[in-house]
Amino acid sequence: MADPTAPEPVIRLQDLTRVYQMGDTEVRALDGVSIDVSPGEFLAVMGPSGSGKSTFMNIVGCLDRPTSGTYVLEGIDVSTLDRNERAEIRNDKIGFVFQSFNLLARTSALENVELPLLYSRKHRLTDAEQLVKARGCLGKVGLAERWDHTPAQLSGGQQQRVAVARALVNDPAIMLADEPTGNLDSKTSDEIMGIFQSLNEEGKTVVLITHEHDIAEYARRVVAFRDGRIVADEVVSNRRSAKGAR
Numbered sequence: 001m002a003d004p005t006a007p008e009p010v011i012r013l014q015d016l017t018r019v020y021q022m023g024d025t026e027v028r029a030l031d032g033v034s035i036d037v038s039p040g041e042f043l044a045v046m047g048p049s050g051s052g053k054s055t056f057m058n059i060v061g062c063l064d065r066p067t068s069g070t071y072v073l074e075g076i077d078v079s080t081l082d083r084n085e086r087a088e089i090r091n092d093k094i095g096f097v098f099q100s101f102n103l104l105a106r107t108s109a110l111e112n113v114e115l116p117l118l119y120s121r122k123h124r125l126t127d128a129e130q131l132v133k134a135r136g137c138l139g140k141v142g143l144a145e146r147w148d149h150t151p152a153q154l155s156g157g158q159q160q161r162v163a164v165a166r167a168l169v170n171d172p173a174i175m176l177a178d179e180p181t182g183n184l185d186s187k188t189s190d191e192i193m194g195i196f197q198s199l200n201e202e203g204k205t206v207v208l209i210t211h212e213h214d215i216a217e218y219a220r221r222v223v224a225f226r227d228g229r230i231v232a233d234e235v236v237s238n239r240r241s242a243k244g245a246r
Contacts, residue, residue: 007038007039008075009036009037009038009039009072010037010038010039010041010073010074010173010174010205011035011036011037011060011071011072011073011174011205011207012035012036012037012070012071012072013033013034013035013036013059013060013069013070013071013072014034014069014070014072015032015033015034015068015069015070016030016032016033016034016059016066016068016069016070016071017030017031017032017033017066017067017068017069018030018055018059018064018066018067018228019067028228029052029055029228030052030055030056030059030066030228030229031052031227031228031229032069032229033052033056033069033228033229033230034230035223035230035233037174037205037207038205039203039205040200040203040204040205041205041206041220041221042196042197042200042205042206042208042218042219042220042221043206043207043208043219043220043221043222043223044208044209044210044215044216044218044219044221044222044223044236045057045207045208045209045210045222045223045224045225046210046211046213046216046222046223046224046225047211047224047225047226048211048226050227051224051225051226051227051228052225052226052227052228052229053209053225054209055228056209056225057176057178057207057209059071060073060094060174060176060207061090061094061096061176062078062081062086062087062089062090062094063090065079065086066079073089073093073094073173073174074093074173076089088121091116091119091120091121091170092120092121092170092172093172093173093174094172094173094174094175094176095166095167095168095169095170095172095174095175095176096167096176096177096178097160097163097164097167097175097176097177097178097180098163098178098179098180099178099179099180099181099182099183100183101151101156101159101160101162101163101183102163103151103159103162103163103166104151105150105151105152106150107150108147108148108149108150109138109143109146109147109148109149109150109151109154109162109165110131110134110135110138110147110148112151112162112163112166113134113137113138113162113165113166113169114130114131114134114169115166116166116169116170117130117133117134117169117170118130120170133169134165134169135147137165137166137168137169138162138165140165140168140195140199141161141162141164141165141168141195142161142195143158143161143162143165146158155188156183156184156188157184157188157191157192160180160181160183160184160188160192161192161195163180164180164192164195164196164199168199168204173205174205174206174207175196175199175204175205175206175207176207176209177196177206177207177208177209178209179209179210179211180192180196180208181193181210181212181215189215190242191242193215193218193240193242194242196208196218197218197241197242200220206219214240216236217236217238217239217240218239218240218241218242219236219239220235220236220239221233221234221235221236222234222236
């Protein structure tokens with residue numbers, strides 16, 4: 001029996017299926033997936049190539065739609081929305097962090113972080129308020145003094161910190177990180193995961209896509225995919241801490 005005092009999940013997927021037609025072959029990239037993610041969770045999603053984890057990420061990130069089933073994000077059934085409506089959800093409710101950073105090369109760290117605010121319908125801020133908010137997010141990732149640096153003037157780890165700050169600036173419902181340490185060395189990876197752990201401790205919901213077991217151990221819960229289905233859903237018993245690397 002469900003606990004009536006438990007908070008509503010920030011993410012609820014029910015019987016989610018995504019089918020692709022490859023010539024005469026039907027590929028079920030996701031096959032009846034159901035999962036809840038509670039507010040403040042730190043979830044790692046794992047699986048080999050072709051397991052369905054990338055399709056899961058694309059649907060959770062509102063980049064794709066399921067063939068059937070429902071996806072509810074903060075009470076909104078995203079699976080019923082059109083492309084423009086999903087774009088609004090992406091900008092206002094999801095903070096993306098990618099493996100390749102995806103920063104604008106000719107703009108400063110501050111301008112990169114500000115960018116989502118320019119398209120936000122959730123925040124109606126003056127230019128001065130946008131600057132304050134973006135600077136605050138850079139401060140959270142330890143780059144307050146490098147606000148005027150372009151990506152070419154920053155290390156890979158610093159660029160990823162800017163990307164995390166950009167993901168934060170719209171106060172998203174979830175932070176969705178796709179292999180965020182894939183282009184980083186081990187020490188820098190620990191530093192980035194330390195930032196995610198710190199944000200999670202402050203209450204941010206984090207969904208991390210990774211194929212690395214040691215990176216998944218920074219999360220609180222790990223879900224494993226295979227052949228489009230969830231084959232394991234476990235609490236991390238020996239969680240790694242990156243506090244010393246922050």
